[in-house]
Amino acid sequence: MAHISGSDRSQLLLLPEAIDDYVDVENPVRFIDAFVDGLDLKSLGFARVEAKVIGRPGYDPGDLLKLYIYGYLNRVRSSRRLEAECRRNMEVIWLLRTLKPDFKTIADFRSDNRAAFKSVFREFTVLCRRLDLFGRELLAIDGTRIKAVNNKDRNFTKASLDKFIAAADKKLDDYLARLDTDDEIEHAMAGARTRNLAEKIEALKRKRAEYAAYLKILERSGDDQVSMTDPDSRAMAAHTKVGVGYNVQIAVDAKNKMIVEQAVSNDVLDMGLLQRTAEPARAILDVEKLNIVADKGYYKIEDIEACERAALTPYMPRPQRGAAVKNGFFRKDEFRYDSVSDTYICPAGQTLKRIRESRLRELKKIEYGNPKACRACPLRSRCTRNIRHISRLDNEGVLDRMAERVSEKPEILNRRREIVEHPFGTIKQSMNQGAFLMRGLENVRAEFSLTALVYNLRRALNILGTKALLAAVRA
Ligand code: SF4
Incomplete structure (x- = not known):
């Protein structure tokens, strides 16, 4: 039996008469087209929204934005490859109505409008909120490192x-x-x-x-x-695979694992970035209160306190740090704080009272101890080499409250991993975004805004389908 064979290349065929016939009603390009047409590009910060009165006419920024959203959705991020798609890809030919911008025009559009891409991401997030795609109860905050255009x-x-x-x-x-x-x-x-x-x-x-x-x-x-190649990038010491890169933070809603907020910085550590990432997400979700879960890399008392002030309820595990942990002695959480008497009760049942005060950053630090009890203690070899002191910051009640919340709902810590792994796994594996293409913090922020936008778009298309999204954007 012969194989399936194609048609003779020289044979005349009766092809559909309109380009529109090549793009079916469920095709996501129809949504991209309608979504961008519905945006107020000028208020979002795009340049050259109004056509020039004199001189050679330029491309409509809406058309170039559609091209980028389509490209990122289909793992085509480079301006040269996008130029090629304009000539050979029927979906792009439909989307751009046969326009064929060259790669320089395409690349210039991205760098000229880099600050505006985050607003487009936010517009789509607001649409997702309207479509009830967010649970608006629990957010997982996490960071990853993405390689910069800068060799180690x-x-x-x-x-x-x-x-x-x-x-x-x-x-x-x-x-x-x-x-x-x-x-x-x-x-x-x-x-x-x-x-x-x-x-x-x-x-x-x-x-x-x-x-x-x-x-x-x-x-x-x-x-x-x-x-030296990308001056804004930083060596990410704890991430040897990435080497030199950027720190990408995301706030992911638990319901459909969609990104509510994202930010790219060159901070080497996640510590101190919790409230900065969660607070804008709460504003976008338009809720009074929100639970947030993060890993111990974010554990910083000032940041946790700032979250509580902003009506964000954080959950994260207490990291086991310090000399006592390193030496295998009793951990601090094995000492019970009594807020009424302002003392600690140690594992031997002794009372540790305030003995001195000092400062840590802007915070008052109080040390508690009981030298007499330590000298006579049968558990001393498991606790200290000399006299055990326990330190406490004056606002440490915020950590105690969080530890209590975590002990009441320990399963919430496991949910964090399951929520954030989906976006990071998809972005790095399926969407192939293991490295940035552009140099400079503002440029990579624009890149990641597009990445996060199409991640959410893909999720929304999978959950609701093109027709439902089209209906929402036209409503
Ligand atoms: S060594 Fe001191 S602090 Fe440690 S268990 Fe004994 S009495 Fe308590």
Whole structure:
């Protein structure tokens, strides 16, 4: 039996007469088209919304925005590839009504309008809220690192530069000493080895001067590291696979695992980013109160307190840090605080009273102890090498309240992983966004806004379908 064969290429065919016939009613491009047409691009901050009165007419920003949303939805992010799609992809030909912008126009549109993409993401989030796609009760906050256009070898810290300069100075001294000796030995041999050494010295001097210049940049900026290809990117020490990149934070609603808020920064740590990410999400969801769950990387008393003030109820595990944990002694949570008497009760049942005060950042820190009891304690070898002190910040009640909430609902901590893994897994694996294409914080923010927008769009299409989304945007 023969295989299925195609038609003869030279045979005349009766193709549909309109481009519209090639795009079925359930095709997501129909939603992209209607969604962008319904946006007030000028108020969202897009440039050149009004056509020029004189001169060569430009492209409508709406058409280029449609192209980018379509491209990101279909894993086509580069301007050159988007240009190619405009010529060969029937869906894009339909979406752009046969327009064929060149790659430069496409790339310029993204960088000229980089601040406006977040507003488009928010517009779609508001539409999702109207469609009841968010549960508006529980948000999971998490961060990931995405690689920047900056190789690890092009990132320097003050310590690495100091180390290189010291090593270079040592090597230069050694070369110069050898140069003196070789001069004498090779005088009669036209100095081939000497010339070789002199070249090495020159190369090392150039490199040293380059590194000294980086050091000056660091000293001037007050930063602790400098990236030479993308100056805004940072080495993410705990994320060796990424190397140099950006910190991407998302707030994900538990109901359909959709992103409510996203932010890209070059903060190396997640600590301190909880309220900054959750507060705008609460505003978008338009609720009075919200539960938020995060991992222990966000555990910072000032941030947890700021969340409580903003009617956000945080849940996160208490990290086991400090010298006692490292040495295998009783952990702090094994000491019970009695707020009535302002004392701690230790595992041996002894009372630890206030003994001194100091400051940690802006906070008052109080130390509790009972030296007499420790000296006579049978549990001392499990508690301390000398006298055990327990420290408490003056607003530490905020941590106690959170620990109580977590003990009442411990399952909420497991939900965090399940909620945030879906968006991060999809973005990195299915959407293939393991690295940014552009340089600079503002540019990568624009990139990620598009990524988060199409992640939500894909979820909404899967849950409701194109027709329901189209009906909502036309209502
Ligand atoms: S060593 Fe001191 S703090 Fe530790 S259990 Fe004994 S009495 Fe309590």
